[in-house]
Amino acid sequence: MSKENPFSWKFVAPLYMGSTLNPINSSMIATALVPIALFMHISVAKTTILVTVLYLASSIAQPTSGKLSEEFGPRRVFLTGIIMILLGGLLGGIGKNLSMLLVARILIGIGTSTAYPSAMLLIRKRAEAAGMSQPPGNVLGSLQIAGVVTSVLGLPIGGVLVGTMGWRSTFMINIPVALVALVMAALWIPKDNISTQSGKTVFDILSRIDVIGIIEFAVMITSLLVFLFSLPKINWITLGLTVVFGVALVWWELRAKHPFIDIRLLGKNGPLTRTYLRFALITLCIYTVLYGVTEWLEAAHGIPSSEAGLLLLPMSIVSAVVLGPISKRNLVRGPLIVCAVSSILASAGVLILTASTPIIYILIITLIFGITMGTTASSNQIALYTQVSGDQIATAAGLFRTFGYIGSIASSAIIGVVFRTKVVDSGLHVIAVIMIVVSILALFITIFDRKLERIAGSAKTTS
Template structure:
């Protein structure tokens, strides 16, 4: 056993293990995006209205956002390979059963369970990166870059894959496709990744007592209530949900400051300035990105009268270029450092946001292709640099829960963007209102620049490493 807490296994194949972890990590963004093309079919099959059918998306978002930090904490405590295996098994079993479920409510439950299972992958991958990069004799930027590339490409191809599956088969295929992917990831990680050792052991009763169950429940409930308020899933009760979320969050903080060991050590988190800054960077950055990702398609369909197929093709360069940029970002970080690449990426974000303002003048398809593609550059660069900044900012024993919170930051940014898009597009989806959103994107881009300049990699030997 080495100092990282893993057994040095001659059979470990780090490259293969990273590939399997990347597949597992890709399942969450893949399933969050490809379901969008099945909403009409689900409405017809279950005789639903528009508001009800969106719960198939909401259930996945809520479970993912709340599940990521929890899965990260469990990975820190009990070992990433064990938890990854559990998560992929849960996905495989759930997705094998889901096509035969008789009601829409049960389909939503299956989506939530699938979200919990896929939520294990990214935190487990981050926890395993140190040992896998050591075994491969390469810097951690490279495996993290491959994992980020899987995240990005899955989100890009999700609508395309979903459209093909639904058109060739039916909505049930969106579940079935996950079964072989999850099983492949599970089996390869079991064979190629180093075994977990050094994690918590003891009687079941002691492990439960030390798990801070009330703290976990308070965290999950407060986050879910806040997300439900942002998503406005219960019209007329938004402020009640938000108030309840604040009260439960306060009780959670009171509990965590007094319980040992806490689910989330707020004192250490509060004292880790680099980690808090990178969370803020990623929330605001995600908000800017999802303004474009969700706002432009609506503009093209409503104001440009483009059909959904053409809109999908026009948006593809945004996601595709972000995938292409990722490996170059990894090389630049190795040469110039994380901070320099992060700051450069967010400066390009500001330029890309300004370029999207050209859509207030014209929705000419070639122009749309160019300006959306430009947004793909900062998405690939900033996402990859933020991943590495998270890794170096978090303490090794808390990288799992830190990675889970990082993913939740993505959801917070995305949901905030959708809420604001609803506000600006409320009077009408037109180029004038899109112009107002561009000004908001520019303002948020400047905030991201300031936060990125404030972030600095912790020095070796500090409490953050």
């Protein structure tokens, strides 16, 4: 193994920058919905589809980008995604109607979704080429800081942009950032050593990427998300479509020569399945704090949305501080237990919040959730890295993010059901009880997962 650092700053910088764009764009648009509605003379309720469509596009595009990275090369997919972000930022910046903004958000959603799966594959290939026997914890930790922790920054950044330059800036800010990422990636990320598909028929290429599996997955996820967003009213059509296409997806993937989602792998690889489930459960709690508690702060304490978002900044800082040493040491089981316990404690704190609760107490609760965010982001990613082979890491990483989106959207559904008539203390307490139950479930999944002990033991041995 060469003494030269395989993960130089030139190699990782474009990966980190690209990974910040999806979470920031996910939350930043929330500050622009009211100005967009006023400009286009439509209701604010109609503009919320700009939030939904990016979640939907990202949920489908994350594992799809992973599959494409494995087949065509992560650098090609990463660069293509950056170009899509540029187009989305430009289209949104000149958008005249809601349809143009929807297309822009779809482009941004798909483009930003290429960053994390391709980055995981690039990192895995670089680590294996360098002969590393353990996960590159520092690199994975920084990637998580860029890709998950920065989600909290979207609201304050969006508030500043809208307040100073108008709602179009929430789209156009992507242009300079994407240009920088594009130049850095083109110059500093090594070219893919995966051969192109020359000489192969269109049918061969479609079979390799499993287009039918991707379409079935897309319809299933779309139906599921529409069903969740329709709650408390039950949309039986979308629920039925979710079940039908879910069954069809399993049937097809079990027979596909090159499956988009390896169902047999998920069936045999219980630890990987539990990692996905743990991440979805804890993400549900984190996003309930990000949006549910923020909404309650605005209603109960009369705090503007921009200031409510600033209250969450310390949560992001704590999570970044916690994430570093855990990733560096490749710790898994211990931090995951801390993650679930801290979520239980903080959720119990939410249970006793009232309109007269001092802000400092609310801040303490968000700081505890910062521990939850940092531990779940780092340890679940390390677990994922060790639970799949190198040739499947990109699709597995994309699916990991999809489970996170499902958790965040489920949290939105819970908030929408509980606060559907009025944002009051009793509703917040109902949400807190749900969070406690979900956190306890995550704790049980972690404690009884004996495979995590082997991962932790292996990491400690190779450190």
